[in-house]
Amino acid sequence: MENSSQPTVLIVDDEDMVITSIRAFLQLETDYKVTGVTEPLHAVKYLETNPVDVVISDYLMPKMTGLQVLAKAKELQPEAARVLLTGHADKQSAIQAINEVGLFQYLEKPWDNAQLLLVIQSAIERTRLLRTLREKIAELDAAHSNLKDVQARLLRAFL
Amino acid sequence: MTESETAQLRAELDAANRKLAEAHKMASLGRLSAGIVHEINTPIGSIFSNNEVIMRSLEKIKELLANAQAQGSPPPPKAMEMLDVIAGLASIDKLACERISSVIRSLKTFARVSEHDLRKIDVNDLIRHTIKLSSAVFRRRITFVTELEELPEVECFPALLGQVLLNLVVNAAQAIADEGTVTVRTRSEPPYVCIDIQDTGSGIPPEHRSSIFKAGFTTKPIGEGAGIGLALSRDIIVDTHHGAIDFDSEPGRGTTFHVRIPIQHTRT
Numbered sequence: 001m002e003n004s005s006q007p008t009v010l011i012v013d014d015e016d017m018v019i020t021s022i023r024a025f026l027q028l029e030t031d032y033k034v035t036g037v038t039e040p041l042h043a044v045k046y047l048e049t050n051p052v053d054v055v056i057s058d059y060l061m062p063k064m065t066g067l068q069v070l071a072k073a074k075e076l077q078p079e080a081a082r083v084l085l086t087g088h089a090d091k092q093s094a095i096q097a098i099n100e101v102g103l104f105q106y107l108e109k110p111w112d113n114a115q116l117l118l119v120i121q122s123a124i125e126r127t128r129l130l131r132t133l134r135e136k137i138a139e140l141d142a143a144h145s146n147l148k149d150v151q152a153r154l155l156r157a158f159l
Numbered sequence: 160m161t162e163s164e165t166a167q168l169r170a171e172l173d174a175a176n177r178k179l180a181e182a183h184k185m186a187s188l189g190r191l192s193a194g195i196v197h198e199i200n201t202p203i204g205s206i207f208s209n210n211e212v213i214m215r216s217l218e219k220i221k222e223l224l225a226n227a228q229a230q231g232s233p234p235p236p237k238a239m240e241m242l243d244v245i246a247g248l249a250s251i252d253k254l255a256c257e258r259i260s261s262v263i264r265s266l267k268t269f270a271r272v273s274e275h276d277l278r279k280i281d282v283n284d285l286i287r288h289t290i291k292l293s294s295a296v297f298r299r300r301i302t303f304v305t306e307l308e309e310l311p312e313v314e315c316f317p318a319l320l321g322q323v324l325l326n327l328v329v330n331a332a333q334a335i336a337d338e339g340t341v342t343v344r345t346r347s348e349p350p351y352v353c354i355d356i357q358d359t360g361s362g363i364p365p366e367h368r369s370s371i372f373k374a375g376f377t378t379k380p381i382g383e384g385a386g387i388g389l390a391l392s393r394d395i396i397v398d399t400h401h402g403a404i405d406f407d408s409e410p411g412r413g414t415t416f417h418v419r420i421p422i423q424h425t426r427t
Contacts, residue, residue, distance in 0.1 A: 014299070015201050017251050021208040024244055028212055028219075060197060062299045062338075087200035088193065109197075110204035113211050 007124045008033045008051070012043040012069050013058040013085070018109075022056070025113050026120070040064035047076045054104075054123040059086035070101040079130040081123035085111060176394065183391055184322045187329065188269060194296025198262050202255030209248040216241045265291040269321055277424055279312040282320070282352055286343055289324040293341075297332040304342040310352050314424040315400055323392040323404075327356045327416050330388065334360030334414060347422075351402070354418040362410035372404075401425050 009032050011019050019036030026034050035050075037043040040061050047055070055073045057066035070082040084097050087109035097103045104126065105119045160168075223238040265288040290303045297303075331341045339359035346353050363371060372393045396404045400420050408414040 015205075017205045017255055018201060020247065020251055021205040021212070024248055025208055025212050027244075028215060060299055087197040087204070109200040110207050113208050 010052045011036045014061040053127040056083040198295035202258045283307040306344040326388040331358035351419045357415040359413045363408040
């Protein structure tokens with residue numbers, strides 16, 4: 001994804017009201033592209049084809065837990081930052097999430113908009129830095145193999 | 160032992176049983192509390208967020224309108240769009256408040272302390288509150304179905320009967336390992352009303368069937384049940400209300416508990 005493109009946020013919550021509230025807030029305060037999905041399985045499908053910067057997921061949902069959604073997100077888009085937003089005051093799930101899915105942040109409902117925005121902003125920055133880093137490494141790899149090629153040709157010319 | 164001593168012992172036993180019932184009810188509500196907290200925190204989160212967005216939007220609209228007025232132009236389309244967003248958020252807030260208040264209403268039905276008066280009530284209402292609370296906890300994996308026929312008002316101890324219903328519905332949901340359905344049916348069979356609570360769970364193994372109404376018998380892990388619920392339910396239905404409680408169960412297909420309560424309470 002181009003770093004200059006519009007930042008994208010995916011919200012997964014089986015409660016439509018949460019998606020509507022967060023979307024309204026982000027649309028007022030930012031120029032992010034916000035996609036909301038109430039079905040965890042649809043979220044996984046969405047992630048298969050649409051690059052995102054941040055995935056924010058609820059924990060308790062039918063069919064799949066938020067941890068399973070974020071684990072799939074990690075597999076499909078490892079650089080995308082993963083945030084768990086849960087109303088389930090369960091520290092065990094937080095610890096599990098941090099260990100298993102490499103969580104960027106754990107937030108509890110009722111959430112604070114200012115804190116949520118800070119988390120999303122730093123998550124986007126981190127994702128974009130990781131993507132830039134990956135591009136630079138790929139460029140370095142390419143330059144390295146070019147150099148090796150030149151070196152091989154030089155050796156052939158002189159020996 | 161004299162008659163008065165026996166009467167006093169019986170009264171003490173009754174009081175102890177009521178205390179046990181109260182303690183058990185509070186423990187059951189405590190176990191449901193994590194789910195209830197989740198059910199309430201979600202709409203509260205939305206209301207907080209919406210309130211902030213509405214306040215900020217109103218400021219922006221005011222600014223846009225003031226600028227337009229200064230330039231003698233009509234209200235800008237952006238301001239109108241923001242008003243639509245505000246209207247949408249306000250209707251979500253109403254839904255969210257209704258959600259919270261309906262959970263609280265159901266919770267109040269069960270949390271009333273020491274309400275041991277005999278009263279005439281609509282048992283279907285009690286079932287609706289029971290399902291409301293249970294679905295707050297289990298709805299992500301359990302589908303709750305109610306088939307409630309019109310019933311005559313039943314003279315009973317509502318707090319105690321509510322406790323039995325909550326017990327049976329929570330047990331039914333816990334008997335289902337993954338996803339499934341809990342169905343509650345009511346019908347009138349004068350002089351009784353009948354309540355069936357059916358689950359699509361694992362069923363009760365034949366070797367456990369003779370023990371399930373005994374105090375202290377449980378198959379649940381520590382912290383989830385002390386083996387009091389069904390023994391207490393049996394006492395409340397049979398001894399206190401002069402009704403009946405039994406069950407059918409088929410391993411792998413589920414269990415149905417049948418409860419019968421007299422419409423008119425017989426005083427002893």
